[in-house]
Amino acid sequence: MDCEEIRNRLADCLIGDGPGGGVARAVPDDVQQHLATCAACREEAESLAQTWTALGTVASPPPDSAAMRQRFDAMLDAYTEDQRAQPTAWTRRATRWLRGEARASWSRWEARAVPAAAAVLLLVTGGLAGGALAGGVLAGRFGRHDAGAPSTSAEIAELRRELRDTQQLVMLSLLQHASASERLRGVGWSHAIEEPGPEVVSALLDSLTHDPNVNVRLGCVDALMRFSARPDVRQGVVRALNESTSPIIQIALIDFVIEVGEKESVAALRRLSTDATLNEAVRERAKWGLQHLL
Amino acid sequence: MTDEALMLAVRDGQVGRLGQLFERYHMALFDFLARTTGDRAAAEDLVQDVFVRILKYRQTYRNDSRFETWVFRIARNARADYFKSQRATEQLPEGECDVPASGPGPAQQLELDQDARRLRRALMQLSEDKRELLVLARYRQMKYEHIAALLHVDQGVVKVRVHRALKELRALFLKAADGDPKTVSGDTEWIAKRSGTDLRIV
Numbered sequence: 170m171d172c173e174e175i176r177n178r179l180a181d182c183l184i185g186d187g188p189g190g191g192v193a194r195a196v197p198d199d200v201q202q203h204l205a206t207c208a209a210c211r212e213e214a215e216s217l218a219q220t221w222t223a224l225g226t227v228a229s230p231p232p233d234s235a236a237m238r239q240r241f242d243a244m245l246d247a248y249t250e251d252q253r254a255q256p257t258a259w260t261r262r263a264t265r266w267l268r269g270e271a272r273a274s275w276s277r278w279e280a281r282a283v284p285a286a287a288a289v290l291l292l293v294t295g296g297l298a299g300g301a302l303a304g305g306v307l308a309g310r311f312g313r314h315d316a317g318a319p320s321t322s323a324e325i326a327e328l329r330r331e332l333r334d335t336q337q338l339v340m341l342s343l344l345q346h347a348s349a350s351e352r353l354r355g356v357g358w359s360h361a362i363e364e365p366g367p368e369v370v371s372a373l374l375d376s377l378t379h380d381p382n383v384n385v386r387l388g389c390v391d392a393l394m395r396f397s398a399r400p401d402v403r404q405g406v407v408r409a410l411n412e413s414t415s416p417i418i419q420i421a422l423i424d425f426v427i428e429v430g431e432k433e434s435v436a437a438l439r440r441l442s443t444d445a446t447l448n449e450a451v452r453e454r455a456k457w458g459l460q461h462l463l
Numbered sequence: 464m465t466d467e468a469l470m471l472a473v474r475d476g477q478v479g480r481l482g483q484l485f486e487r488y489h490m491a492l493f494d495f496l497a498r499t500t501g502d503r504a505a506a507e508d509l510v511q512d513v514f515v516r517i518l519k520y521r522q523t524y525r526n527d528s529r530f531e532t533w534v535f536r537i538a539r540n541a542r543a544d545y546f547k548s549q550r551a552t553e554q555l556p557e558g559e560c561d562v563p564a565s566g567p568g569p570a571q572q573l574e575l576d577q578d579a580r581r582l583r584r585a586l587m588q589l590s591e592d593k594r595e596l597l598v599l600a601r602y603r604q605m606k607y608e609h610i611a612a613l614l615h616v617d618q619g620v621v622k623v624r625v626h627r628a629l630k631e632l633r634a635l636f637l638k639a640a641d642g643d644p645k646t647v648s649g650d651t652e653w654i655a656k657r658s659g660t661d662l663r664i665v
Contacts, residue, residue, distance in 0.1 A: 180607070180622035183600070183629075217626065220633045224601045227583050232493045232507055240511055241485050248518050249478060420523075445615060449536055450516075453523040460525075 175203045175210050182214070183221045329363075336362045337369055344372050349382035356388035360395070370396050374405035383415055390421045397429040410437045416448035423451075427458045435462055466530035474521045484530070485514060491603060492538050498598045501587050505545060512541045531605075532612050539595075539613070546591070578640075585635035593628035600625050 182196050196204075204211045336358060343355030356376070359369055370393070377389035396402045403426075410422040419441065426434035441447060441455035466487065472480045489510050497506035516537050524533060586594055599605045599613070600621075607625075611618040 176626065177619070177623060180625045183625065216633060217629050220629045220636075221601065223578075223582055223636075224586075224597065224632075227579050227586070229494050229497050229602075230503075231490060232497075232503070232510075234489065237489055237493075237507060237510060238485065241482070241489070241514055244511060244515060245478065245481060245518075248515075449540055450520040450523050453520070453525065453528075457523060457525055 172203075172207060172210050175200055175207070176213060179214050179217055183217060333362055333364065333366075337366060340369060341372055344376055349380075349385055352376065352380060352382065352385045353388050356385060356392050359392045365396075370399065370402060374402065374409075377405065377409050378412060383417060386413075386415070386418050387421055390418070390425055394425065394428070397425070403429065403431050403433065407431060407434045407437055410434060410441070416451045419448075419451045420454050423454045423458045427461050430462065432462060435459065438462065467528070470517075470521075470524050470528075470530050470533070471526065473517070474524045478518060478521075481514065481517065484517075484534075488531075488534060489514075492534070495535065495538060495598055495603055496542060498586075498602060499591070499595050500542060500545065509538070509541050509545055513538050516541060529609070529612070532609055535599075535603075535605075535613055581639045582632075582636050585632050585639060588635050589628060589632060593624070593631065596621070596624055597628050597632065 178197070178200055182200070204214055340355045340358035340362065343351050343358060346352050346355065356373065359365060359373060362369060373389045373393050373396075377386055377393065380386050380389070390406075393402050393406065406422055406425055410419065410426065413419050413422060423434075423438065423441070425431075426438070438455045438459045442452050442459060444452065464483070466484060469480050469484050473484070492510045492513055493506050496509045497503050500506055500509070513534065517534065520537070524530075586597065589597070596610070596614075599610050600607070605613075607618050607621045611621045614621070
């Protein structure tokens, strides 16, 4: 055994839990024999051991554990409370928007030309459709028709189509808005549209890949779950998984493909799970995803 | 209950169990972060950050993960973000240095205090990765195989790097000591004298 081999093994002799940092581990016989005859290696070994031992004398004063525990408890309480109220950050954002914030700023939103016009149209067609539906149901139940109400199936279907088209128009207009919060509203509109057309799905996929705001992209992941049965949506999500660089989006997309059991994502997950430059949580999530898919 | 079992419970929704892991790990994490950043206040904040991240990423904890490796990986990431946001302190305040209280008399203790300060400074002069390696191996007494898993390198690489880091640390210490007449300058005496222990490697 030559000197280089011996020196590479010297670190093995340093790990130990002896008090004061003593070199606790026994030195193997072959290393001992070499050190007994080689002055250079012996000196190197002594030097390492001395430095190792000396490091043990540099203590670090303990922290204020009680204060740290207090902060930890406060953090845990806040987290627990938050989790109880809202399950995930992105669904929270979407829900908050759909419930309160949209209504609170409705009048400001109405001032903008295209969405406002669409909203008015939506209200009109929505009202007519609602009336038509109610009229149809009542007419059916009581066996009579109101001559003034659009009660035929064709008329109802037409009104429904107009309502859907108007909702889509609002949504697509909002998705083009310069403000991220308006675009997030656009994503929210997609939840309200019954049987959305391909342009809605296409717009969501486009925003998922290209929108500069992470909240909007997260909202898109959520919104696209409705359409997870569609091959183009699955392909688009896998494509986004390959292109996304944001850890939170990557994790949301991993969750998506796992939930829908998308086998086409295996290659992307493999890459994510082994890319050392990525966020550790993303790698771990990708590994976890692979375990579920394979 | 093992660390891993506790973490699995946290992952599966019993977040209150994290308190037990905090009790078990906050000192170790603080020591690691304080020694590698050289900033105790930052280390306290970073420990909190580590536990926030545990909650945030708890779903990513796998059944077969070793908790210590996982949590130190999170701590390394938190520290990396900290370093990005501001430069690490290169030199610690003198008051931060500490040595065991018992043993030598007052005159010798003074000398030892000075040596310990120099050694701490030398440690802070090492590159971040070398300092981290020594802290993990020496102060956290983490096995090489676990350090290797944490750093995603081969175990043999860890051993070689520990060896090199110790040599560089010694050189830095001796360089600082050469400029101070009060320091014992003999190349093999300086630490043996301090520790009072046999060097059992030979």
